[in-house]
Amino acid sequence: MTGASKGRPFFPRAMTTMEKELSFAIFFCQQLDPDQDVNRRILEKELGPRIRFFPLPCSGRIEALHLMRALEAGADKVYVVTCPIGACRYQEGNLRAKKRLEFAQKLVEEIGLEPERFELVNVASLGPTSVDAIARDLINREHKLAASPLNTKKDEKK
Amino acid sequence: MITAERKPLPEIKESISPYKKILIVGCGTCVAECASGGEKEVALLASALRMDAKKEGRDIEVREITLDRQCVYEFIDQLTALVDQYDAILSLGCGAGVQAVAEVFPKIHIIPALNTTFLAQTKEAGLWLENCRGCGDCKLDYFADVCPITRCAKGLFNGPCGGSKGGNCEVDPETPCAWHLIVTRLEESGRLGKLAPVYPPANWSKKEGKGPRKIVREDQRH
Amino acid sequence: MKPESRLRKVLTAGQFAVTAECGPPKGADPEAVRRKGNLLKGFVDSVNVTDNQTGVVRLSSLASCAILREEDLDPVLQMVTRDRNRIALQSDVLGASALGIRNILCLSGDHQSFGNQPEAKGVFDIDSTQFIRLVRQMRDEGTILGGDKLTLPPELFIGAVENPFADPRSYRARRLEKKASAGAEFIQTQCIYNLPYFKEWMKEVRDLGVDTKVFILGGVTPLKSVKMAEYMAKNVAGMDIPAEIIDRLKGVPSGEQKKEGLKICIETIRELREVEGVRGVHIMAIEWEEAVAQIVEGAQLLPRPAV
Numbered sequence: 001m002t003g004a005s006k007g008r009p010f011f012p013r014a015m016t017t018m019e020k021e022l023s024f025a026i027f028f029c030q031q032l033d034p035d036q037d038v039n040r041r042i043l044e045k046e047l048g049p050r051i052r053f054f055p056l057p058c059s060g061r062i063e064a065l066h067l068m069r070a071l072e073a074g075a076d077k078v079y080v081v082t083c084p085i086g087a088c089r090y091q092e093g094n095l096r097a098k099k100r101l102e103f104a105q106k107l108v109e110e111i112g113l114e115p116e117r118f119e120l121v122n123v124a125s126l127g128p129t130s131v132d133a134i135a136r137d138l139i140n141r142e143h144k145l146a147a148s149p150l151n152t153k154k155d156e157k158k
Numbered sequence: 159m160i161t162a163e164r165k166p167l168p169e170i171k172e173s174i175s176p177y178k179k180i181l182i183v184g185c186g187t188c189v190a191e192c193a194s195g196g197e198k199e200v201a202l203l204a205s206a207l208r209m210d211a212k213k214e215g216r217d218i219e220v221r222e223i224t225l226d227r228q229c230v231y232e233f234i235d236q237l238t239a240l241v242d243q244y245d246a247i248l249s250l251g252c253g254a255g256v257q258a259v260a261e262v263f264p265k266i267h268i269i270p271a272l273n274t275t276f277l278a279q280t281k282e283a284g285l286w287l288e289n290c291r292g293c294g295d296c297k298l299d300y301f302a303d304v305c306p307i308t309r310c311a312k313g314l315f316n317g318p319c320g321g322s323k324g325g326n327c328e329v330d331p332e333t334p335c336a337w338h339l340i341v342t343r344l345e346e347s348g349r350l351g352k353l354a355p356v357y358p359p360a361n362w363s364k365k366e367g368k369g370p371r372k373i374v375r376e377d378q379r380h
Numbered sequence: 381m382k383p384e385s386r387l388r389k390v391l392t393a394g395q396f397a398v399t400a401e402c403g404p405p406k407g408a409d410p411e412a413v414r415r416k417g418n419l420l421k422g423f424v425d426s427v428n429v430t431d432n433q434t435g436v437v438r439l440s441s442l443a444s445c446a447i448l449r450e451e452d453l454d455p456v457l458q459m460v461t462r463d464r465n466r467i468a469l470q471s472d473v474l475g476a477s478a479l480g481i482r483n484i485l486c487l488s489g490d491h492q493s494f495g496n497q498p499e500a501k502g503v504f505d506i507d508s509t510q511f512i513r514l515v516r517q518m519r520d521e522g523t524i525l526g527g528d529k530l531t532l533p534p535e536l537f538i539g540a541v542e543n544p545f546a547d548p549r550s551y552r553a554r555r556l557e558k559k560a561s562a563g564a565e566f567i568q569t570q571c572i573y574n575l576p577y578f579k580e581w582m583k584e585v586r587d588l589g590v591d592t593k594v595f596i597l598g599g600v601t602p603l604k605s606v607k608m609a610e611y612m613a614k615n616v617a618g619m620d621i622p623a624e625i626i627d628r629l630k631g632v633p634s635g636e637q638k639k640e641g642l643k644i645c646i647e648t649i650r651e652l653r654e655v656e657g658v659r660g661v662h663i664m665a666i667e668w669e670e671a672v673a674q675i676v677e678g679a680q681l682l683p684r685p686a687v
Contacts, residue, residue, distance in 0.1 A: 063198070064202060065198055065201050065202050065205065068202060068205040068206065068209075069205060071209065072205050072208060072209050107202065107206055108206075108209075110166070110167040110168075110206065111167065111206050111209055111210040111213060112210070112213065113209070113213070149213050150209055150212050150213055311491050311493075311502075312462070312488050312489075312491060312502065312504050312507070313502075313504040313507070314488060314504070314507040314508075315506075315507050315509075315510065316507050316508075316509035316510065316555075316558060316562075317507070318546065318547070318548070318551070318555070319488055319508075319546070320541065320542070320543030320546045320570055320617075320618045321491075321543075321546060321617040321618050322546050322547045322548070322617070322618065323546065323547055323617040323618055324547060325547060325548075328491075328617030328618065329491045329493055329494075331617075335547070338547060338548050341548050341550075341551045342548060345550070345551075350551075350554075353554075353558070354554075354557075354558065354561075356509055356510065356513055356558060356561065356562045357509075357510070358510065359466065359505070359506045359510045359514075359525065360505075360506075362505065
């Protein structure tokens, strides 16, 4: 996340003709997909700067600041994808991720943004799964989501 | 440690509204330990303020810095080279830190971002309990190491009151009754007799004194 | 005529004392105090005036007591340490005596967060036990805290409260003993509904010999309805209302519950009279002062002795 702290956006905004193309940040537990390194490349190639994956050794490592920085850097939606409840290798990592995400939701609500910009996704079961497939599923669900006001404001100004 | 909680964002926004260039100053000691004013919290607040300004189409410039201690001159001095470049300082120090910084830089507006709350013990991760009021006359030994001034809602010296129920306080049923703890601890160690004499009125002059208290230690001075 | 404590005289004469409670109005209305006082006149020996009970602002206890004196009643001034520091407490103790008030009940008071001024700063400079000792010192030694001499000591019969039903129960009799050794002369207890438990507590009190040091008045409150009983049982800490009492109220039609409540209260008083060491009864008919006459009459405590 050091890039964001220096104020360099992760997600260069699309041109106005592509305004509805949203940007996503996906934090995910590496335990979900041993081949995440390869699998995520497919979607990264396809969507370019509109998607960023952040593998975590455990979803419990997520901090509110990561979520805030992703949003600030231009993501319209930030996901935290965890192992199924009860299946965390470190016992309670995914439960902690939930609490951290809820805390971050309160912070963005204070500045008048929708808490839904952050979403926790507990995958249903552990099994052969690729982070690419998970991400596609999530993104396909988001056709109703509007662009983040942080991004539209910037576009209007242009 | 000294605990604090961040003020609601609208209150902070209101206080910084006249300013564009803001230096956010955290403190790496007590308020970092209680996750209200350390480096992380400075970053979170800075991020929130930046996003908020962007959303409303305002320009602000925010710089983050966290001092090891905001209440000690040697650390505050790190700000000396920076303050001239900013319109205001938003401090995430406790009340002592805010005032110490303000004393060093009388020309710049120092704004508190935290509500300083109490002297606490970290009971467990994410749970801080007030257990000392700094009365200046510690009698914990007498009260089985449970401070009635702090932990009894009425500060009774000869408790418990008539509202103790199931070991909890009637004022806040989630708080253990300090006097229930005192009595049971002394009972278990066969020292209940200690409570037989009436405990005399406290000497509040050690707390209230002649206004703000001070400690002078010649051996520590330069 | 020089005012005297009627309560003290009744108790020292060995009579079973009857006191009742009078809550001052939420306004500057002296007539409300007189009206309530006169409802009790002839039925009780002395009238307790509550001091901003439950932290709700009311006409001051001290002023109300002075009004009751004018009505020729014997007021018991309740004074809480919640709202006054030791300077104000000592000053008001002197003021009370100067106004002819002869009884004081020293309490810490309900916490301010319960009332209508939850943002108030609670004083609690001293606690109720320390306050008892202080009034005793003022009266008997003629000095205030710090030792300064009073030109004229206050004349007050000094009381305190105890709740036998609060926790930790094992310590409750000892706590009463502590208040007695601080200098309390009479004790009014929290409302008694659980008689078997109260009797056990009284045995502990007798074993400590405290019943011979203080006059103990058992507290009673007539229940108006099942709703009130359930509310008190659930929401008032240190209130012990056994299920049998609630069931008994439930067993009668709602129109009869008030009557049943009075009946329970009267029966309780009759039983209390038989308990060794109980020297009187304190009737707290909350906003139901009219009930006191019926209770006193029903419990065959009339006429009140001439002392």
